[in-house]
Amino acid sequence: MGQAEALAAASDTLDALAAAQEGFDGIELKKGARNFCFADGNPKARVLILGEAPGDEEDRQGRPFVGRAGQLLDRMFDAIGLSRRAVDAEKAFYITNVLTWRPPGNRDPRPDEIAVSLPFVRRHIDLVAPDLIVLMGNIACDAAIGRRGILRLRGTWVQAFGRPALPMTHPAYLLRNPPAKREAWADLLSLAARLEGSA
């Protein structure tokens, strides 16, 4: 068992996992990042959103999805009645990324960086035990189901980490391509329907 697997397996709570992952030195990105960026939202939520990696603002604040893309994400989920700040688990989401350290210049995470982070991501998801997962963009799909091609994958439910998961286009993509918001809205409705047990 590798060191990441061993640390993840030995973590029985989210706090323990966060401490173990933050202390893990087997990822070079740690040296260049300002802050460890573990998660945000309500860990009792039925929905877990898996993103890619911290950007500049996330690196500054040590919280995922707090920059422009994150603000759009909050508005999107608010439209189906879900918020990271909700105390009621039914109305909440929880959010984390494949990587907890910012890649320099916001470059794409490398395969080795994804691979070494995966044991922590798996354990993280097991500890939160969400009913449904949203795979936000290509990197999340790559990590979760070993596939990229988000424009083809989006909107079709898959199994990831042993749970139903919905690939969606990343809000950063939607900021660059506003017409794609129409399909993202359809995906949000699919998520809402699934939560209500009617899809």
Ligand code: URA
């Ligand atoms: N994009 C992501 O995928 N995650 C973040 O936390 C911020 C931007």
